[in-house]
Amino acid sequence: MKTLVIFAISIVMLSGQAIAQQITVRDSVIEKAVLQISASNIKTTVNELVALHTRHNLSTKNDPARGIGAAAQYLSNKLNGYIKNSAGRAIVEKVEYRAGGKDTRLSREITLTNVVATFKGSNKDDNRIIVLLAHYDSRADNNSDSTAFAPGANDNGSGVAALLEIARILSGMDIPVTIKLMFLSGEEHGLLGAAYMASVAKKENWNIIGVLNNDMIGNSRTSSTDVSNNTKVRVFSENIPYVESDEMKKSRVFNSSENDSKSRQLARYIKETGERYIDNMEVKLVYRNDRFGRGGDHTPFCKEGFTAVRICEYHENYDRTHQPVTVKNGIELGDMPNGVDFEYVRKNCGVNLSSLLNLSFAPSLPQNVKIDISDLSNNTKISWESPKEGKKPSAYYILIRETDKSNWERKVRINGNNIELHLSKDNYLFAVQSVDNEGHESLAVFATGGSSK
Ligand SMILES: [Zn+2]
CATH class of the missing domain: 2.60.40.10 (Immunoglobulins)
Incomplete structure (x- = not known):
């Protein structure tokens, strides 16, 4: 007995530091909402999106079973089904815009569609808006090929499926501030759908307090290095804001606030709240706007001066992203549903939902x-x-x-x-x-x- 006690004390002394306890308080409303997220629903959505063969921006809009037109209709139908439970608080819109043509990445000018679900806030004195984004278009290895199989299960079926789950759950809730879930087209040809929505938001002076872009949130296994881990997700946030006046620059230099942009505060908020509600999940803050040479739909919002971040899987699989569906040297290529970790998407969806709800129940900024x-x-x-x-x-x-x-x-x-x-x-x-x-x-x-x- 004596030996045991001495052993225990020496372990504490050897460790050299006190073990701090942290108090975590979870709101039961948010906890219940997060528990409703279903990995099985997410899987069904991803499979149904993949069954549309392609969601390329120039693909057919007239075939009810394949192409980008069918995808927009699929999203609209799903959302309209969910919002029947919202007692008239929510609406679903198809927002059309013109894109493409000369000097653009789209070979001809066309009309593209964003599908937007708006859950109106119940507090009439509060005009704050929180925005979640996920692009629903997809591409094959050749980005000009509008008929090739382009499943886009992870890029970005995963983000779309997460937002649909959030729409389903929000439909049964009373939220004080307005929430907009934007399902965007045009991403793979230059962030076109996001740029259009950001310009509308700017022109109409929407009081957006945060934009969370979900793009590729389902892969948990790396290509080549074969690391497998579904307990980490990245949140990318801009350092010095894209939009910075001379006054803002002076203040940044004087206050040493170069690591404290509004988007960075949002990223830290998502880390704190996401980890508060989602077990087995570490939110990693990446202090750059996005990955090298690659972009996402949050960026047009940053460029219009909004507070916006990107949520993205920690590990990427380059054998699957933007690759043809085939097997080469024994390695499966292509963005198929078997490369998506649905439990991981469920947790990432929970990081979004808990952050979104905590923020919407909170008072405004000091x-x-x-x-x-x-x-x-x-x-x-x-x-x-x-x-x-x-x-x-x-x-x-x-x-x-x-x-x-x-x-x-x-x-x-x-x-x-x-x-x-x-x-x-x-x-x-x-x-x-x-x-x-x-x-x-x-x-x-x-x-x-x-x-x-
Ligand atoms: Zn993407």
């Missing part, structure tokens, strides 16, 4: 979040104003990290609209979130000390 830099002090005074619209916060969270850390390290709950911390403003970065009684927090607002003259 305003005018400022660090007092008027004197030399080893204390830091931070102040902010309550949001003007939406639900009133019951408290605020102060987020704290050292300047060389990539993610927030501490989170302190504060009543009132200011705080003095016994930490030097020169050694830490700070942000503030609004939070309600149930623990739904807003996105973080980075605290600034003004800008240089």
